[in-house]
Amino acid sequence: MSITDFLTDLFNPDLAFLPKALAIAVMSSIVCGVVGCYVVLRGMAFIGDAVAHAVFPGIAVAFVLQGSLVLGGAVAGVATALLIAIFSQNRRVKEDSIIGVFLVGAFALGIVIISQAPGYAGSLQQFLFGSITGIPDRDLYVVGGTGLVILGLVLALHKEFVSLCLDREMSRAMGLPVFWLDIVLYVLVTLAVVISLQTIGNILVLALLITPAAAARLLTDRLGVMMLLAPTIGGTSALVGLYLSWSYDTPVGGTIVLVATAIFLAAWLLAPRHGLLTKRMRRCRGRESADVVRSSSVPDLTRPQDPSASLR
Template sequence: MITWITQPLMYEFMQRGLLAAVIVGLVCSIIGCYVVLRSMAFLGDALAHAILPGIAIAYLFGGNLMIGALVASILVALAIGFFSKHGTIREDTAIGVLFSAALALGIAIISTIRTYAVDLSHILFGDVLGVSSSDLIQISILAFVIIMLVLVFYRPFKIISFDPVLATTLKLPAEQLRTLLLILISLTIVTSLQTVGIGLVAAMLVTPAASAFLLTNRLSRMMLVSAGIGVLSSVLGLYISYYVSIASGSAIVLVSTLIFIFSYLFSPRKGILRVS
């Protein structure tokens, strides 16, 4: 058993990959609690695909792909907030329009790149074992910023998520806080690109938090449980991918999904097979 655990860690790429997976699992799970509570799962998936133009443009000009993704995700998040803040159109409508436009632009740009299938595959599908030291530094910095902002704005985010009337009474800047939350979700998605890729990042945002929602009844506990599930899924998924030789991102998401199914069935509070 000890050999099974320690053998993969003999390789530096596994050490970097494991650390990156743990960081991503932690950050996605914490931000994912707001995504689940505010019914923003569609937003997470939309933002993940909407960063394609930034990645494609950065690739064309030989720039940093994560910076390109970061710029694109923040621009799309701000645009969603701008179009929906006056109530002229609903937020989900703004998301649908901008998501489709950004995705179409990204596909149009990528289609001009003859080698995109090879060079951008790690962004589309994730490659946690290909995380370099510089990638790990970038992921760590983004994760630190996200967690610090969540801690600083924990109470305002909680109020606008659960009690908009109280938020109005306290004169909280609800629109600005909502925009900040959109930006944090965007940063989380960018942080997760190398680990699980665009195709699966929405699952890491939603699944651990959904499991925690079934197991707890307070936001603080939900975040702790979700973080634990995210980290556990990342570690077990990475080990499974190493020994079974499957894509690490998919293994991480599948483990997280199994935990969700178990929580759905046997949750002491809401499980359909719970013991009364």
């Protein structure tokens, strides 16, 4: 399918779900890209996976009670994030261990709850693997409003989050409320994950949070530039992924993740300073320059020497 055909489908009234899916995919990718920068800097990618699994029991309860699946997932995710933040304050057990405990515990609870409701597989499939066909209009406002709240909090607490991600103990010594900053950051990660569930799915949502930020980390050493590059990479991945998914009839969530992964691999190889091939090319040039310098400093013994040169 050509880009022109894709644009035509976007404005086709019979395909009203397509522009909604594109809007939600791009918005959620931008939000996840911004929040993901803190996740990558702090080395807490596991929290994204934990939150993605933690929303499952909330979805299960909401399904059994015939309530809002998105709201149920958000409540469960925030509750789990709060528990992780509280238990992580005891430094005797490392943060990744606490996250692992609540990850499997929350997912197991969801399995037990959902097993009591027959016929659930089809209704929950879109939350596991993503869907572009069943997005109601209200979700546009929910994702847009939640995204603005997340970005507003990030803008207001940016310096505190950076300090927390780089050195927790120094932040505590500076008098920053480390515990409450942990909670806010966990909640922001949770909300970013929840608003991405319908497009990318529960299983693949971690990639939307981590991959664009990791690619941006390879491309720049400046945090400000990284926080601009990450949402740009995420939004581009969503746009290109949806186009390829619509063109070749592939799962939208998986296609978006594959595009983001391809961008990460390109950055890994070709980043200006940290790319693997770029470093090798610099080393090769350095060796060639060294060889030239050495060759120019060695006298050519094949040429006749001036006997008087040594007397001058």
